[in-house]
Amino acid sequence: MTERPLVRMTGIGKRFGGVQACRDIDLTISAGEVHALLGENGAGKSTLINILSGVITDYDGTIEVDGRPVSFAGPVDAQRAGIATIHQELDLVAGLSIAENMFLGREPRTRLGAVDIRRMRRQAADHLRTLGADLDPRRLVGSLRVGEQQLVEIGRALSLDARVLIMDEPTAALADAEVERLFETIAGLRRAGVGIVYISHRMAELEVIADRATVLRNGRLAGTVDPKTASRDEIIQLMVGRSVDALFGEGRNEPGEVLLDVRGFAVTPRRPTPGRTEPAGVDLTVRSGEIVGLAGLMGAGRTELLETLFGAGGSGRRTGEVAIDGRPYHPHGPRAALARGVAFVPEDRRGAGLMLEHSVAENVVLSALSSLTTLGVVRRQAVRRTVAEQLTALAVKAASPAVAAATLSGGNQQKIVFAKQLLTRPRLLLLDEPTRGVDIGAKAEIYRLLHRLADTGMAILLASSELPELLSLCDRVVVLHRGRTVATLPRASATQQAILAAANGDDAKETR
Amino acid sequence: MNPPNPTAVEEAPAETPPPRRPSLRLPRDRHALVDNFFRFQSLFGLVAVFLIAIAVSPVRNGENIFLSSGNLANIVRAVSEIGIIAVGMTFVILIGGIDLSVGAVLGLAAVGSATLMVDSGLGILPTVLIVLLIGTAFGATQGAIVARIGIQSFIVTLAGLQAARGIARMWSGGLGIPIAYGDGPQEAPEAFSLLSGSINGVLPVPAVLFIAIGIGALLLLRTTAFARHVYAIGGNEKAARLSGVPVRRVRIAVFAISGLLAALAGIIHAGQLNQGSPNDGSGYELDAIAAVVIGGTSLAGGSGSMGGTIAGALLLGILNNILALNNIDANVQLVVKGLVIVAAAALQKLRPRIS
Numbered sequence: 001m002t003e004r005p006l007v008r009m010t011g012i013g014k015r016f017g018g019v020q021a022c023r024d025i026d027l028t029i030s031a032g033e034v035h036a037l038l039g040e041n042g043a044g045k046s047t048l049i050n051i052l053s054g055v056i057t058d059y060d061g062t063i064e065v066d067g068r069p070v071s072f073a074g075p076v077d078a079q080r081a082g083i084a085t086i087h088q089e090l091d092l093v094a095g096l097s098i099a100e101n102m103f104l105g106r107e108p109r110t111r112l113g114a115v116d117i118r119r120m121r122r123q124a125a126d127h128l129r130t131l132g133a134d135l136d137p138r139r140l141v142g143s144l145r146v147g148e149q150q151l152v153e154i155g156r157a158l159s160l161d162a163r164v165l166i167m168d169e170p171t172a173a174l175a176d177a178e179v180e181r182l183f184e185t186i187a188g189l190r191r192a193g194v195g196i197v198y199i200s201h202r203m204a205e206l207e208v209i210a211d212r213a214t215v216l217r218n219g220r221l222a223g224t225v226d227p228k229t230a231s232r233d234e235i236i237q238l239m240v241g242r243s244v245d246a247l248f249g250e251g252r253n254e255p256g257e258v259l260l261d262v263r264g265f266a267v268t269p270r271r272p273t274p275g276r277t278e279p280a281g282v283d284l285t286v287r288s289g290e291i292v293g294l295a296g297l298m299g300a301g302r303t304e305l306l307e308t309l310f311g312a313g314g315s316g317r318r319t320g321e322v323a324i325d326g327r328p329y330h331p332h333g334p335r336a337a338l339a340r341g342v343a344f345v346p347e348d349r350r351g352a353g354l355m356l357e358h359s360v361a362e363n364v365v366l367s368a369l370s371s372l373t374t375l376g377v378v379r380r381q382a383v384r385r386t387v388a389e390q391l392t393a394l395a396v397k398a399a400s401p402a403v404a405a406a407t408l409s410g411g412n413q414q415k416i417v418f419a420k421q422l423l424t425r426p427r428l429l430l431l432d433e434p435t436r437g438v439d440i441g442a443k444a445e446i447y448r449l450l451h452r453l454a455d456t457g458m459a460i461l462l463a464s465s466e467l468p469e470l471l472s473l474c475d476r477v478v479v480l481h482r483g484r485t486v487a488t489l490p491r492a493s494a495t496q497q498a499i500l501a502a503a504n505g506d507d508a509k510e511t512r
Numbered sequence: 513m514n515p516p517n518p519t520a521v522e523e524a525p526a527e528t529p530p531p532r533r534p535s536l537r538l539p540r541d542r543h544a545l546v547d548n549f550f551r552f553q554s555l556f557g558l559v560a561v562f563l564i565a566i567a568v569s570p571v572r573n574g575e576n577i578f579l580s581s582g583n584l585a586n587i588v589r590a591v592s593e594i595g596i597i598a599v600g601m602t603f604v605i606l607i608g609g610i611d612l613s614v615g616a617v618l619g620l621a622a623v624g625s626a627t628l629m630v631d632s633g634l635g636i637l638p639t640v641l642i643v644l645l646i647g648t649a650f651g652a653t654q655g656a657i658v659a660r661i662g663i664q665s666f667i668v669t670l671a672g673l674q675a676a677r678g679i680a681r682m683w684s685g686g687l688g689i690p691i692a693y694g695d696g697p698q699e700a701p702e703a704f705s706l707l708s709g710s711i712n713g714v715l716p717v718p719a720v721l722f723i724a725i726g727i728g729a730l731l732l733l734r735t736t737a738f739a740r741h742v743y744a745i746g747g748n749e750k751a752a753r754l755s756g757v758p759v760r761r762v763r764i765a766v767f768a769i770s771g772l773l774a775a776l777a778g779i780i781h782a783g784q785l786n787q788g789s790p791n792d793g794s795g796y797e798l799d800a801i802a803a804v805v806i807g808g809t810s811l812a813g814g815s816g817s818m819g820g821t822i823a824g825a826l827l828l829g830i831l832n833n834i835l836a837l838n839n840i841d842a843n844v845q846l847v848v849k850g851l852v853i854v855a856a857a858a859l860q861k862l863r864p865r866i867s
Binding site: 310312333334335338344346351352353354355356357358362365366367369370372373376377378420424 | 735736737738740741743744747748750751752753754755756757758814815
């Protein structure tokens, strides 16, 4: 690794408006190494990756490939320089075959200008063979499992003669057997001299596969370690830093009666959806006035659990018990959930929370319209008053209630989603990553709001990938692993290390 | 709460707004102007076409033919059937759907009106109620298939178009059924012919019905919770569902409304032509969609207005009328209509988007 690296990034920095996403980061990638990139959400990993793959073209610092400085005009430029990226959301066309996907946009031609299907299939088959994949290049990508689709993406990278391969959480959606297969593939690529940037939240994987690990924290370089010798605690320490955020209050009321009681709850779908982890043995309780955190890795089934509790989950046989106020609770849809006093703030604010093109006012009152109408006619006065009250109560910064929701900042958009759900007067509030993509100021406001709501006796169940958030907000943290409750940590014993250990399945080794 | 908290919170927002606030303010006022132009685009278009029509209208004995009250009344009468259908179509398009079956349902309703009165000897009221019920049920069935099975409305209503046409032909034996008026057997009640008449000899009855329904729908769309749900589903169906909007029920209702209004247009059609033919209303669905599009309603759903649709229908009527008054070939009329539709849609594309 002392020889000239394939890629050398020096002093990389990037600012988005007022936010310094990363600053002064150095990173080298050598031929035949697997270089892990670690850090919490928002630590700057994706920014760095987007710079290297040519998605972000305007940044500070320099990138050298083979010792020559480069500046990419776009992703295609980066690909031409041999840097390929495999995103978490795979960029494949489901309705085309494997071969067509691999050569999409640069199909080999015959002399007459038609697509040379034979050559395309032959070359695709060659690449698949190199990867040890036994797949017919004529098969439709839509019929492949996620792991196989990933191989197609890797095959495409090979067909581009990629020498640096960036993999963003490649194992997040994979089953165990597929993970092993992927690791074999990666080992093969490494032997062939490809440099691999590997992003993952799973500690156990790094020990197996990574040669070096670079840790980012708050947009800065926190350190580079050898994951084979460094202890997990050491790495986690680097990731989260020493100081646990003291931004948020702690004086809490005594929790009241048990409101939500979930025991041995599981959903068995008739046909499993790839990428979804349905609840598979969840135990948890939330008391009124209590904030309970839901921790777990990507794909641990947090979102699916919240959706199911809101009546918006996948279909399938329900087993186990769910009760609200001691009465069985099995909502068949969001309306039924809202009628029982359950509200939900989804993770995908733009896709599932808001009507972006519609006005702020319209968004705020949507869930509570029935209480603002007389004989089906909306009472404008009441709507105006309600909206004004809500916007003030949540300190939403909007030019007026009539502007489109899309014009607001992420934090204010999130407050609109909150306002909408709170207008239904819920007793149980389900939150999925409520502060994702929200700046620090609005984040603190949301935290204070949650405390206020809990103090009024609302029960809150909150899923988050940000451990400091869970630790500072929650009375208890429930850790999920592959859809199962693997640990319930009371505030006193909840530490980042304990949560991460449980989330990595250390207590669930017997599952595999 | 702990002391460093409030300051930290107040500082953070103070950091961001200064660059944003002025940049948001300034274009907003300009925005409001531009936005209003686009919101009432079809109204401006209507006025423009109206003025052009006055200018190019032939003049006889010093009288502007286009402006004569008889001609103006005729325009509204001519667009009344398409207009009523377009009102229903607006609801469907607002939720992001389409209803291709309306022309065929019109034909079915026309046949139904004629058969029930002439052959079955029913009175006007039972006939009208039965025909409206058939149209509503037909629409609701299509809506249920869309909502329950999740097939795109284009396909469901394309199938519905064929089915309605087929039923109409079977019912009528494939022939138009003439409506004769009188008290005897095989004769329809005289009052039905009112549909082809005028109030005070000035206001054609179909035109009055169209305007009344248009205004009713406009109020419905402006004031009711149902309308908010319609817009919400078109804007973001998933968010609407998670917000507790009864998505399926609203879907079914919207298609039922479209079927109901198509059936009403069919009754008017039968009254105006004094017959019910199974082939009536062919292609009306496309004219109705054109009126909605010219009215500025987005085919993607979620945005649009009933006022726009009414203006769009009238605009098409004036266009046809003035071209006909100037003895311009009917085929040229088609081309002009096509150009107007494209122009209206292109204008919508220019509308400033907030992203």
